[in-house]
Amino acid sequence: MSLFALVLATLVACEPPPPPVPGELDRTGTALVTVNQKPITQAMLDARVAQFPAEARDRVLAQGTARIKDQLVVDEVLYQEAIKLKLHEKAEMKTSLAFAERMVLANALVEQMVKERTTDEAVKTWYDEHKVQFARPQVKASHILVKDKAEADAIYAQVTSGGDFAAIATAKSTDKGSAEKGGDLGWFEQKRMVKEFADAAFAAEKGTIVAPVQTRFGYHIIRVEDKRDAVPLEDAAEQIKSQMKSEIAEKYVEELKKAATITEAGDAGASVSAPAAPPAEKK
Numbered sequence: 001m002s003l004f005a006l007v008l009a010t011l012v013a014c015e016p017p018p019p020p021v022p023g024e025l026d027r028t029g030t031a032l033v034t035v036n037q038k039p040i041t042q043a044m045l046d047a048r049v050a051q052f053p054a055e056a057r058d059r060v061l062a063q064g065t066a067r068i069k070d071q072l073v074v075d076e077v078l079y080q081e082a083i084k085l086k087l088h089e090k091a092e093m094k095t096s097l098a099f100a101e102r103m104v105l106a107n108a109l110v111e112q113m114v115k116e117r118t119t120d121e122a123v124k125t126w127y128d129e130h131k132v133q134f135a136r137p138q139v140k141a142s143h144i145l146v147k148d149k150a151e152a153d154a155i156y157a158q159v160t161s162g163g164d165f166a167a168i169a170t171a172k173s174t175d176k177g178s179a180e181k182g183g184d185l186g187w188f189e190q191k192r193m194v195k196e197f198a199d200a201a202f203a204a205e206k207g208t209i210v211a212p213v214q215t216r217f218g219y220h221i222i223r224v225e226d227k228r229d230a231v232p233l234e235d236a237a238e239q240i241k242s243q244m245k246s247e248i249a250e251k252y253v254e255e256l257k258k259a260a261t262i263t264e265a266g267d268a269g270a271s272v273s274a275p276a277a278p279p280a281e282k283k
Helices: 003-014 042-050 054-062 066-084 091-117 120-129 149-159 165-172 195-203 233-259
Strands: 031-035 038-041 138-146 184-188 209-215 218-228
Touching: 031 066, 038 042, 038 066, 042 054, 042 066, 091 233, 120 233, 138 149, 138 165, 138 195, 149 165, 149 209, 149 218, 195 209, 195 218
Parallel strands: none
Antiparallel strands: 031 038, 138 184, 138 218, 209 218
């Protein structure tokens, strides 16, 4: 090899690789559809689903993934065209992409810290410190709702004589939402129900089946399953975690700011330029 060829090969080898194209995803795995010979894979779809908040993910999956796949196709068409037009090489776009990356990383850091600090012990401590917030009397009840007083009286006689309350609720209650669950209404506070219903339910003892109560919805036969004076920790845990999230995030940001060296520029401000290149080595 000639000296010139050797020098040229050395220079080529020393050239830094081209910068990565922003937004490019790993395309390995089973292809679902291709766009201009580029596959959109199952792994890409799964990754997109994972981006949804946990509370929305099940609902999204229940609706099927066809719409998500269609959106990935649209995104891919637009993305390919943007790269083709070299929009990512424009100065203002580089700045926007950099800010977007910084925001994603910052949010990921905060979410990680929130998760680490939201321990069972921390949740219990928060609950104990805010017990007054959960000191709310509640009743757990089931009901059967019908329109006619005579029918309500007949059902009341039936269930107080050993009839299967849940089965009758499923068959006859006009409140279809609770009927599917045997009339179960779960736990509720007094203010959540209409006054006549709430007064009767909260006045009754645990295990009582209340005679038909009339409200604007019709006649209710109420069975009081249980009563309690406060919302227990296990039922309040998710609400507490949600409330703790912003508190932990704010505290963590303040910790980082306090630990950082932050100096204000002078009143006139200061001009910042890129650092100078290091001097070439002497040979």
